Amino acid sequence: MDVQLIAYTQLSEDFKQEIQEFYSSVNDRAAIALSAIRTCYSHNKPSEIVKLEGEKYFNTNATDGEKGSEADRLIRQIVKSKHLSTLEHINYTFSVEGVSRALLGQLTRHRHFSFSVQSQRYVRLGSDDKSGGFNFVSxxxxxxxxxxxxxxxxxxxxxxxxxxxxxxxxxxxxxxxxxxxxxxxxxPQATTTNLVLTGNLRSILEIYSKRKNGSGAQKEIVHLVEFIKERILSVDPWLEPFFN
Incomplete structure (x- = not known):
């Protein structure tokens, strides 16, 4: 199995220019999360929230006694209160290679993911074909x-x-x-396949909670969600507490 992060949500260049006073120290996905969350509770416009409230949330230590900034505290509160629709604006796209069709079936039990999957109709899997036959996961x-x-x-x-x-x-x-x-x-279901997988942060946190190590899930999908977590934390280490 090989899992790579190939894309993730970023701020537009125009919006970056508008918030450049804060941008040097603000993660794109954190800025998006703050904009979405505070839109629900603030009289300020979504386009103004980072500019008008960024100092309070990104440059102030968390007031709940835990790590991070007030923005981290706010996201912790949102996760605890299950107001998770605000995290659906953040997406990650992965290349997933060499996984079984059995794993693919398990993935489809989770919602709000997008899949582009290698076709067994157009990709011939005969011994004399370009593929050299089908590979499988033991x-x-x-x-x-x-x-x-x-x-x-x-x-x-x-x-x-x-x-x-x-x-x-x-x-x-x-x-x-x-x-x-x-x-x-x-x-067989063991036949390997390749896919491009995109999910929003809410869906990713949900599948991780249900399939992570120690959850009793089949080992192959446990490895997948642990790889996804690792790849996301490589660009967004601030999200680690939400996986735990």
């Missing part, structure tokens, strides 16, 4: 498991044998003239 639970202590047949060997058989069957179907869109029906 569940971590296979490790160390054996069918018989006498024959010492490992679970991984059984799994690999099944994958090889399905590859051979896929190849035979294609040679028989079956279109790729129909031959793909026999491909």
């Amino acid at each position: 569940p971590e639970s296979l490790e160390g498991k054996v069918l018989s202590e006498e024959n010492i047949i490992s679970a991984q060997e059984i799994f690999n044998s099944a994958m090889a058989m399905l590859q051979s069957s896929y190849d035979d179907l294609r040679k028989a003239g079956v279109p790729a869109e129909d031959a793909r029906s026999i491909l």
Whole structure:
């Protein structure tokens, strides 16, 4: 699995110019969050909030006794009160490579994500195709498991044998003239795929809370959400408390 952050919400150049007095010390996503949150409670216009209230929120220590600024305190309050629609204005886009179709199915159980997924209709997965055949993800639970202590047949060997058989069957179907869109029906959930995934901050925090390490979720999706957290914190370290 490889997960990379390829894009995230930023302030427009015009808006940056308007708030340049604060911009050198204000994170784009934090400024957007403040604008959205305070719009709900302030008589000031959304375009003016950072200029008129930025000094109070970004340059004052948190008054709740916790770390960060008053802006951090305000976002903590919003998260605790579940007024999370204000975080939907912040988006992150990831390239996600080499994950199983089983994981893709789990992702679709969560809302407000956008997906662009590698097609098994147009990307041929035969042994003689450009792909060289389908790749697959082996569940971590296979490790160390054996069918018989006498024959010492490992679970991984059984799994690999099944994958090889399905590859051979896929190849035979294609040679028989079956279109790729129909031959793909026999491909397993373990087959790898690639996708571009975009989600807003609210949705990302929600999926992380349900799939993080220790949640009981399947290991592959645990790894995914932990990678997503790591990539986001690389550009927005101020969000770490909200993942915890």
